[in-house]
Amino acid sequence: MAKVLYEAPCLEPRVFLVCVHAVMRKVLRQSINSALFWGVALLAVLFAPAAAIAQGQAGAEGVATEVTSHGVTLTLNRPVEFGYSLDGVAYIFTPPEGLEILSRTDPSTMDEGVRVNGTMKNPQRRGVHGYDGRTDTYREELDEPFPIRVVAGDIVVCAVHRPGAGQNNPRAGVVLRYAGFVFVAELPPVNTLAPALSGWEGRGTPQYYPIDLPAAVAELPSYSLEGIAAPSFGQLMTQFDRIEVGWGATQVTGARGGYERLTSYNQQSRNYGVGMASWVGAALLMLLSDGLDAEQKAALLMRMISYGIQAWDPIAGRGEQLKADGGHNQFQFGPMLAALKWTGRSHLLDSFKAKAGGNVLLQPFFHTEETLNALQPHDDMTRWGPMNGSHIARRRTVLSVSDDTVELPTDTGPHLDPYHVRFNGLQLVRERDGATAIVEGSRHTSGRRPVFLHLDKHPDPRFAVGDVVYLRSQDPIEIGDPDWRIVETLASINPGFYAAYRDLNFWSDALLFAHAIGMWHPDFDAMQAYVLRANRPDDPAPGRAYRSHLRTLIGTDLNFSRDFWAAHSSEIIPAMTQD
Numbered sequence: 001m002a003k004v005l006y007e008a009p010c011l012e013p014r015v016f017l018v019c020v021h022a023v024m025r026k027v028l029r030q031s032i033n034s035a036l037f038w039g040v041a042l043l044a045v046l047f048a049p050a051a052a053i054a055q056g057q058a059g060a061e062g063v064a065t066e067v068t069s070h071g072v073t074l075t076l077n078r079p080v081e082f083g084y085s086l087d088g089v090a091y092i093f094t095p096p097e098g099l100e101i102l103s104r105t106d107p108s109t110m111d112e113g114v115r116v117n118g119t120m121k122n123p124q125r126r127g128v129h130g131y132d133g134r135t136d137t138y139r140e141e142l143d144e145p146f147p148i149r150v151v152a153g154d155i156v157v158c159a160v161h162r163p164g165a166g167q168n169n170p171r172a173g174v175v176l177r178y179a180g181f182v183f184v185a186e187l188p189p190v191n192t193l194a195p196a197l198s199g200w201e202g203r204g205t206p207q208y209y210p211i212d213l214p215a216a217v218a219e220l221p222s223y224s225l226e227g228i229a230a231p232s233f234g235q236l237m238t239q240f241d242r243i244e245v246g247w248g249a250t251q252v253t254g255a256r257g258g259y260e261r262l263t264s265y266n267q268q269s270r271n272y273g274v275g276m277a278s279w280v281g282a283a284l285l286m287l288l289s290d291g292l293d294a295e296q297k298a299a300l301l302m303r304m305i306s307y308g309i310q311a312w313d314p315i316a317g318r319g320e321q322l323k324a325d326g327g328h329n330q331f332q333f334g335p336m337l338a339a340l341k342w343t344g345r346s347h348l349l350d351s352f353k354a355k356a357g358g359n360v361l362l363q364p365f366f367h368t369e370e371t372l373n374a375l376q377p378h379d380d381m382t383r384w385g386p387m388n389g390s391h392i393a394r395r396r397t398v399l400s401v402s403d404d405t406v407e408l409p410t411d412t413g414p415h416l417d418p419y420h421v422r423f424n425g426l427q428l429v430r431e432r433d434g435a436t437a438i439v440e441g442s443r444h445t446s447g448r449r450p451v452f453l454h455l456d457k458h459p460d461p462r463f464a465v466g467d468v469v470y471l472r473s474q475d476p477i478e479i480g481d482p483d484w485r486i487v488e489t490l491a492s493i494n495p496g497f498y499a500a501y502r503d504l505n506f507w508s509d510a511l512l513f514a515h516a517i518g519m520w521h522p523d524f525d526a527m528q529a530y531v532l533r534a535n536r537p538d539d540p541a542p543g544r545a546y547r548s549h550l551r552t553l554i555g556t557d558l559n560f561s562r563d564f565w566a567a568h569s570s571e572i573i574p575a576m577t578q579d
Contacts, residue, residue, distance in 0.1 A: 060093075060187050067092055070243055072158045072179035073105045077147070083187045086211060087243055087306040089180040089194035091187050098151040099183065106160045108143065116161035116174075118143040121150070123157050123245075125198045125314035127252045129262065131159035132174045134166040136257040137250055152185035153205055157197050157245055162265045171272060173265035178245040182206060193306050193343075196313035198248035203317055209309060209343040213298045216305075216342045220297060221516055222290040223571070228563040230289065231282050231553060233296045239266065239279045240303040247307060248314035253328045260328065273328035273359075274504050278554040278561075280304075280331045281509030285564045288516050288572075301338070308332070308339025315356045316348070322356045324487050327504030329358035334510040337519040346519065353523040360507055361523060362488040364530035367481045374490040375477070377431060377470045390493040392426060392471040398463055399450060406463050410451045423453055424498035425544060426471040428463075435459035438474065475540040482529035484546070497540070503547035507531050508565055512572050528573070535565070 060081045066073050067082045069090035077100035081093040092099070108117050114133030121144045123129065130142030150156065158179045165174040180197045188208045195206035246263030253259060260272040266279070286292055287301055311332040315322050322329055336356055340348050353361045365371065378389035400407040406428070410421060423439045430436070441454040455463075463469070473495040477483075485492040486501050494500075511531050514520050533539050534546040550562040 067181065068179075069181055070177055070179040071106075072160065074156070074158075074181060075102045075104070076100065077102055081187060083190065085182075085188070085192050085194040085208065086190075086213070086302055087193050089182060089197070089243060091208075092181055092183050093187055094150060094152040094154075094183040094185065096152075096185075098149060101146060101148040101150060101156065103146050104158055106158070109161075111161055111163055112166045114138070115140065115143060117159060119146075119148070119156065119158045120144060121148055121156050122154055123198050123249065124200055125248050125251055125318050127250060127257075129250055131157075131249065131262060132161055134161075134174045135261045137252050150183045152183055154183045155195070155197055155199065155206060156181045156183070159245075165261075165265070171260050172275070173246070173263055173272065174261045175246060175263070176265050177242050178264065180243055180245065182208075193302070193309060194243070196248060196310055196317070197243070197245045198310070198314045200314055200317035200319075207313075209305075211302070211305065211342060213302055214294070216301055217294050217297045219517070220301070221288050223288050223564075223568045225289050225291040225564075228560065228567060229558050230286060230291050230560050230564075231556065231558060233286075233292055233300070235556075236279070236283050236286060236300060237303075240283060240300065240307075244307050244310055247311040247332060251318070251320065251322075253325050258328075273326065273330060274506065275554050276331035277327070277506040278551065280307075280334060281506050282553050282558075282560055284334045284509050284513040285560065288513065288568075289564070301342075304335045304338045305342050306339075308335035308337070309343065312336040312339050312356060316351075319355075321354060322358045324357065324359045324362035324485075326486060326501040327359070330360055330505055330507065330510075332356070333358060333360040333507075334513045337510075337514055337517065341517055341519050349519065349521045349523075352521060357488075359505055360510065360527050363484050363486065363505070364526040365483060365485065365488075366526055366529070367477055367479055367483055369479060371483075371490065371493055372477060372479065374493055375472065375495070377429075380491075388490065391421060391491050392423065392494050392496070395431065395468050395470050398465055398467045398469060401463055401465060404455045404458065406453050406455065406469075407450050408453060408469070421451070422494070422496065422498050422500045423451065423471055425474065425496040426494075427474050428453060428455065429470055429472055430459070430463065431468045431470065435461075435463075437463070439471070473540075474544065482526060482533050484530055484534075495540075497544045497546050506549055506551055506561070508535065508549040508569075509561055512565070512569060515572050515574075532573075 061083045063079050063081050065076050065079045067090050070088055080099065083091045085091065104119060106117050108115060112134055116132050116134065118131040120130045120142055128137045128139045128142060130139060132138060148156065160176045162174055162176045180194060182194060189210060192208040192210050195208050242264055244264060246259050249262045250258055263272055266272060266275050283300055283304060287297055292300065340346055374388065374390045375393050377393055377395055379395055380389040396408045398406050399409060423442045426439050428437045428439055437455040437457060437459055439453045440456050443452050477495060483495060484502055507527060508531055511528055514524065531549050535548050535550055538545055550565050552558065553560050
């Protein structure tokens with residue numbers, strides 16, 4: 001971990017000064033009189049073994065000029081005491097005059113013609129960063145040059161790049177791992193988790209979190225895995241045995257700009273939102289099972305809590321709600337609940353949706369009179385403004401007809417339709433006579449992006465150029481029905497079972513976890529109702545069922561979520577909610 005500069009007893013001249021400094025500093029802080037001070041200092045220097053000096057601060061591990069965290073070593077301008085959080089972040093004692101970081105291992109270098117292995121001082125959750133030049137959101141001025149001057153309260157985060165990631169599956173992450181270093185005026189106790197490494201404007205002193213892991217593990221249930229094929233502890237820790245800064249590194253999402261590329265490399269999936277949801281969900285279920293021993297549960301739970309801190313604290317501190325975004329913002333939900341529960345902040349559930357709603361809380365909804373009105377035929381030409389109608393119900397004029405295909409416009413104004421709008425499974429209606437057909441498939445073209453709808457058959461008379469049409473659900477919708485939308489707008493409501501991104505969300509595992517650890521809130525009810533509906537095989541109708549939230553664990557052939565749900569969901573979720 002670090003290069004310790006002394007052996008017991010402390011007699012080597014350079015080490016002599018280090019030891020005296022450590023003992024003097026501790027005694028002075030405790031306001032001991034000067035006579036006792038010199039006596040203790042002399043005894044410490046002459047007789048104390050290295051281990052005793054390392055206990056001069058709670059959580060101290062040694063004294064060194066080189067300190068390592070998650071495989072990255074910083075070289076400092078002077079020897080200092082250091083220690084570690086439970087999640088492996090280095091705490092470095094920083095005297096009032098500060099320290100200089102002279103260098104790091106895995107230093108800044110070039111890959112694919114741009115700067116990588118970035119180092120950030122006091123990084124913030126925002127739209128830009130200094131970690132890796134292979135993302136659109138990299139800013140060179142945020143990538144700190146050495147030497148770096150630090151004082152107590154500063155945080156330094158180092159990224160280590162994944163070579164060639166921009167050309168080889170970039171959405172799976174350009175960063176291999178992160179290392180965090182927190183510079184402190186007092187070394188925290190050993191049983192703490194690190195503060196959020198990504199900050200926010202107006203942040204005060206970074207807060208670290210004492211955790212009683214044995215007590216936390218004792219609170220977890222142990223549902224039987226008999227007859228259920230489950231992932232191994234080793235498979236899970238391959239995914240999670242690291243500090244994860246990318247979850248809170250930037251609020252920008254997208255294939256080239258956002259957290260997908262900044263979250264540490266996940267070898268299981270090109271789509272990080274889906275891949276992480278699948279594996280985080282499996283970890284949450286394993287924590288509820290009898291498939292891990294207490295030590296393994298402690299290691300895995302520690303990581304889930306750590307990830308939750310790294311996700312929740314920057315989002316809540318920034319004060320900008322985590323929005324719904326396709327399949328992206330879903331996997332943080334369970335870890336954030338774990339973090340709030342076991343860091344003594346369960347009372348913040350009341351503000352959870354307002355701060356960190358994400359996919360899980362902002363996409364599902366209960367139909368109201370307003371949402372049903374949005375599905376009536378309309379001519380609203382806005383999407384992000386005062387939206388009164390769904391894009392599927394907007395009146396459109398047929399541009400062309402060929403065999404069983406009709407062409408409709410989708411982009412006669414800026415941002416008129418969601419980019420990946422899908423009409424599959426909806427009913428195409430001609431306004432003048434109510435004639436209908438079922439949309440069996442759709443495809444877009446480039447440029448003005450018309451959409452070509454392949455129909456099951458034409459009505460009689462056939463659709464023709466110039467017909468005014470709109471789309472609607474094949475199935476009746478009533479007030480109170482749970483449903484889903486890609487983002488939290490009326491325009492994005494699409495009740496079709498094939499609506500874009502409806503199939504990219506994995507919420508069953510987080511739903512079970514929230515109930516099992518006692519972290520349920522009424523704000524979560526729409527999510528639960530929608531998951532229960534989606535997990536039924538014939539809802540809203542046979543052959544048109546919403547995509548289940550019970551999926552094969554990505555990268556494996558394990559149907560773990562499905563099998564665990566079948567065995568234990570009725571025990572975990574209150575029975576009355578499943579009707």
